[in-house]
Amino acid sequence: MQRLPLHYIKPGMKTYEEVVDSQGRVLCGKGIELTEEMLKRFQELGVSYISVEGTPVKLPWEKTLETELSELEKRFENVTDETLLQIKEIIRELLLQKFSNKG
Amino acid sequence: MIDISEKRKEVKKKLRKLEGLPTLPPVVQKLCKMIEDERTSLNQIAELIEKDQVITTKVLRLANSAFYGFPRKVSTVNQAMMLLGMNVLKILVMTSSIFDIIHKQDVGLWEHSIGVAACCKIIAERLEMKDAQEIATAGLLHDLGRVIEKVAFKEEHAEIEKLIKQGKDPLEAERATLGLDHAEVGAFLMSQWNIPERLIEAVLAHHNLDLTKKYKKEASIIHLSDFLLHARGYGETLYERVPRLMVESLKILKISLPEIKEIFFSLEPKLYELKFFTEELKNELS
Numbered sequence: 001m002q003r004l005p006l007h008y009i010k011p012g013m014k015t016y017e018e019v020v021d022s023q024g025r026v027l028c029g030k031g032i033e034l035t036e037e038m039l040k041r042f043q044e045l046g047v048s049y050i051s052v053e054g055t056p057v058k059l060p061w062e063k064t065l066e067t068e069l070s071e072l073e074k075r076f077e078n079v080t081d082e083t084l085l086q087i088k089e090i091i092r093e094l095l096l097q098k099f100s101n102k103g
Numbered sequence: 104m105i106d107i108s109e110k111r112k113e114v115k116k117k118l119r120k121l122e123g124l125p126t127l128p129p130v131v132q133k134l135c136k137m138i139e140d141e142r143t144s145l146n147q148i149a150e151l152i153e154k155d156q157v158i159t160t161k162v163l164r165l166a167n168s169a170f171y172g173f174p175r176k177v178s179t180v181n182q183a184m185m186l187l188g189m190n191v192l193k194i195l196v197m198t199s200s201i202f203d204i205i206h207k208q209d210v211g212l213w214e215h216s217i218g219v220a221a222c223c224k225i226i227a228e229r230l231e232m233k234d235a236q237e238i239a240t241a242g243l244l245h246d247l248g249r250v251i252e253k254v255a256f257k258e259e260h261a262e263i264e265k266l267i268k269q270g271k272d273p274l275e276a277e278r279a280t281l282g283l284d285h286a287e288v289g290a291f292l293m294s295q296w297n298i299p300e301r302l303i304e305a306v307l308a309h310h311n312l313d314l315t316k317k318y319k320k321e322a323s324i325i326h327l328s329d330f331l332l333h334a335r336g337y338g339e340t341l342y343e344r345v346p347r348l349m350v351e352s353l354k355i356l357k358i359s360l361p362e363i364k365e366i367f368f369s370l371e372p373k374l375y376e377l378k379f380f381t382e383e384l385k386n387e388l389s
Binding site: 003005022024046048059068071072076081088093094 | 174175176331333334335336343344345348350353360363364367368371372375376378379382
């Protein structure tokens, strides 16, 4: 699953979950292949983000789990304070969970 | 050896005269007068802003970005005024030229600042504080002083960076060079702009909670958010490693570690969206 701003979405991508407008109305179900016309309509109705199947777009700023974890270690290098180390552990859990969802 | 108290006076004098700083556009000056005049209606203010397309675009863009997190699109200045309140709108108008400089001068710092703003909003809402968007805006401005150092005190800024490279603490490096640190510089400038005391104090005290008189919670929120963003690694500042956390701030806010975990989990999707926002700005620059 990948959540993307509307202007990243291309016809042919499949919805991963329902598309809703800014007022919460459902515009399109899940598992639907998107067409040019649908995207145009979403634009008019003020849809900002859509979740699509797979990871069709490579975002140049996205890091791998390995990079994220090693940068985390670096940021907390030489830290011994117990509270800070617990915060570091929270971020580690967050990263692990985030990447397992992507899976 | 420079006399540090003399230097401090000199820096403040320069800030008072706004020397070397971007001038506020005439429409902003007019707007400030109108806001202070109680006879002005909100509609008149909205009309004036809307006459300036550049400012309108900037204000709406900030109002729509994920750090305020409104579920509906803000498409008019009137809506922005209703949702954000007059104080925040005024700050967005006044500082839109400053934000331009921040993201042109230092995209990393800009990313850090909007991340802090988003985090402040999450914490302020959890604590059910009044006008959470005001606290988010203070978060957006918390490192204003750093940008000012960069644009208006170039020589001193170079010296500060040199000292940090040699291993000096960033705040101490600022104090040794300018006689005051970026929190003071930012707050001082904000006070010249007639921004509400709540925001000024929160910015002033975000590295030293003892400086607060009335707004300890607000300052603690910015301090904690600043730390959490450094810990998460979002944007770039002078700190390569996590900065000091004043544990006192957790006590003041009555926030426990499990709650910090919840905050991180709410923050992460916001940061994901904000990245698209800053990338767009970056592309416009190049």
